[in-house]
Amino acid sequence: MSDRTPLIVGNWKMHRDHLEAIQLLQRVAYHLTEEDTDGQTVVVCPPFTALRSLQTLIASDRLPIGLGAQDCHPDAEGAHTGDVSVPMLARLDVGHVIVGHSERRLHHAEDDALVARKARAAVAAGLTPIVCVGEGEAARESGRAEEVVLAQVRGSLADVEPADPAGLVIAYEPVWAIGTGRTATPDDAQQMAAAIRGTVAERYGAATAEGVRLLYGGSVKPANIRSLMALADVDGVLVGGASLSAEDFALIIGHGRAV
Numbered sequence: 313m314s315d316r317t318p319l320i321v322g323n324w325k326m327h328r329d330h331l332e333a334i335q336l337l338q339r340v341a342y343h344l345t346e347e348d349t350d351g352q353t354v355v356v357c358p359p360f361t362a363l364r365s366l367q368t369l370i371a372s373d374r375l376p377i378g379l380g381a382q383d384c385h386p387d388a389e390g391a392h393t394g395d396v397s398v399p400m401l402a403r404l405d406v407g408h409v410i411v412g413h414s415e416r417r418l419h420h421a422e423d424d425a426l427v428a429r430k431a432r433a434a435v436a437a438g439l440t441p442i443v444c445v446g447e448g449e450a451a452r453e454s455g456r457a458e459e460v461v462l463a464q465v466r467g468s469l470a471d472v473e474p475a476d477p478a479g480l481v482i483a484y485e486p487v488w489a490i491g492t493g494r495t496a497t498p499d500d501a502q503q504m505a506a507a508i509r510g511t512v513a514e515r516y517g518a519a520t521a522e523g524v525r526l527l528y529g530g531s532v533k534p535a536n537i538r539s540l541m542a543l544a545d546v547d548g549v550l551v552g553g554a555s556l557s558a559e560d561f562a563l564i565i566g567h568g569r570a571v
C-alpha cells in the first residue's frame with residue numbers, strides 16, 4: 313500500500329453550460345456519502361465557462377470536491393486570443409489543470425514541448441498539472457506503445473520541477489481507449505504505469521517517483537474501476553464520458569475508494 317492519495321478526476325470536455333454544470337455537480341454531491349471522499353481527492357474539470365459557477369457552489373456548500381481546468385496557456389498574460397492563463401485559473405480556486413490531453417495533441421497540434429511549458433506554468437503557479445500521455449492504436453499494435461509513451465513522458469516533463477511529488481500527476485490514456493468503450497487490460501495498464509514510474513524515477517529520483525500519482529484513463533466505468541484501482545502503480549483515474557452521469561461518477565468514486 314503506498315502513501316499516495318488516490319485521485320479521481322472527471323473531465324467534462326465540451327459538455328454542460330454553466331447552469332447544467334451546477335446541476336450536475338449538485339447531483340454528484342447528492343449521491344456521495346461522506347466516506348466516499350474520505351482519504352481520496354475528487355476533482356471535476358468543467359468547461360472554462362462553468363468554473364466561476366462551480367467555484368461558488370463548492371465554496372458555499374463546502375463540497376468535498378476540487379476544481380480543475382481542461383487546459384491552460386503557458387504564459388501568464390499576453391496577446392493570446394481565446395486562451396486562459398494559469399494565474400486566471402488560480403484566482404478561481406482551480407487546483408489542477410489537464411495538459412496534453414490527446415484531443416488537444418490531435419486537434420490542436422500540441423507537442424511535448426508545448427505540454428511541458430504548460431506543465432511548468434502550472435507548477436510555477438502552485439497548481440497540479442495532470443500531464444496526459446498515451447499511444448495510438450497503431451503504436452499499440454506494432455508493439456511500440458511503451459516506447460511512444462515514455463518518450464512523451466520525457467518530453468512533456470522537460471524542465472518541469474515540482475516542489476513536491478504530490479504536485480505532479482501523470483495520466484496514462486491509451487488513445488484507442490478514450491470514448492470507445494475499450495479499456496486497457498489491468499495487466500497492460502499496470503505494466504505501462506510501472507514503466508512510467510521508472511521513467512519518472514530516472515528523471516527525478518526514486519523518492520519523488522514514489523510520490524508522483526499516476527492515473528489511468530480510457531472508458532473508465534463503475535464496472536471496471538475496482539480492477540484499475542487495485543493496480544500497484546495506478547493511483548487514480550481520469551474519467552471522461554462516465555463523469556457526465558452523476559450516478560456513475562459517484563459510483564466510480566465510491567467503488568474506487570472501497571478497493
Ligand code: PEP
Nearest residue numbers: 490491529530531552553
Ligand atoms: C478522457 O477524455 O480523458 C477519457 C478518458 O474519456 P472516456 O472516459 O470517455 O474514455
